[in-house]
Amino acid sequence: MVDVKxxxxxxxxxxxxxxxxxxxxxxxxxxxxxxxxxxxDKATFNMPSPASGVLKETFAGEGTEVSVGQVxxxxx
Amino acid sequence: MIIDLGLIEYEDAYRVQRELVARRxxxxxxxxxxxxEHRPVFTIGRAGSRENLLVDERLLAERGIKVLCVDRGGxxxxxxxxxxxxxxxxxxxxxxxxxxxxxxxxxxxxxxxxGKYSVPAxxxxxxxxxxxxxxKIASIGVGAANWxxxxxxxxxxxxxxxxxxxxxxxxxxxxxxxSLARILGKSVDMDEAKRSLVSSFNGIFDFGxxxxxQRYSATL
Numbered sequence: 001m002v003d004v005k006x007x008x009x010x011x012x013x014x015x016x017x018x019x020x021x022x023x024x025x026x027x028x029x030x031x032x033x034x035x036x037x038x039x040x041d042k043a044t045f046n047m048p049s050p051a052s053g054v055l056k057e058t059f060a061g062e063g064t065e066v067s068v069g070q071v072x073x074x075x076x
Numbered sequence: 077m078i079i080d081l082g083l084i085e086y087e088d089a090y091r092v093q094r095e096l097v098a099r100r101x102x103x104x105x106x107x108x109x110x111x112x113e114h115r116p117v118f119t120i121g122r123a124g125s126r127e128n129l130l131v132d133e134r135l136l137a138e139r140g141i142k143v144l145c146v147d148r149g150g151x152x153x154x155x156x157x158x159x160x161x162x163x164x165x166x167x168x169x170x171x172x173x174x175x176x177x178x179x180x181x182x183x184x185x186x187x188x189x190x191g192k193y194s195v196p197a198x199x200x201x202x203x204x205x206x207x208x209x210x211x212k213i214a215s216i217g218v219g220a221a222n223w224x225x226x227x228x229x230x231x232x233x234x235x236x237x238x239x240x241x242x243x244x245x246x247x248x249x250x251x252x253x254x255s256l257a258r259i260l261g262k263s264v265d266m267d268e269a270k271r272s273l274v275s276s277f278n279g280i281f282d283f284g285x286x287x288x289x290q291r292y293s294a295t296l
Contacts, residue, residue: 020122032222041204043175046220
């Protein structure tokens, strides 16, 4: 099981909005493929999956605020 | 590499960006600056909503003007002829992995560009974009695919500012928009503006020279 953690998107910024899940729970994903879209100020960031596998669980809904380092999903 | 797409539909320019992002990721190309002008279109970013569109979408549709929801940061904005658009496709991971620093560098490029026309422009804390005398002259909204950038910025050069009265630009209710032509009291040569913007960008990021139009069309 691999934890998907929110990366640092900008210096001094420890929160972002999760704007879009590119994958649904149960879907398979390849390492490097877009997994989640995050937004901060006037920028969006498409976060790649850190591993290949199945998206087992997500811990943040679209439109919610997430913190840097927070586990937002698990991939098995 | 610098690619001037000329007057192009928003969606077509978006496809070019995504194609170049994929090629940048594979290192087939280096950092690339796309220049463009769009036919009238309203776009709503991830932080936006249709509430900031103040006119009936059906009336716009009758005039062939679309309202598109797009995957950049920010709220609603307008693009139209006479507005200079720049879409940098840059691998930020090889420079600085910091989205806010990137937004500031884009503002720097626009401020330097306007300086060439002796127009003093500034940024405004907490309001990404470039401002002249309290009016907004350039809008910025970017996207990144694992640190490779797309979307970018638009500078009101000769564009008809009337379109902005149909929206709350960037979600701000009391913002007034500005254009370079309005400040200078005359229309500005777009080709010259493009060259000036390229040289401003090249002081910050290195994109090289403008690639002749006939040569890039075959590669895309």
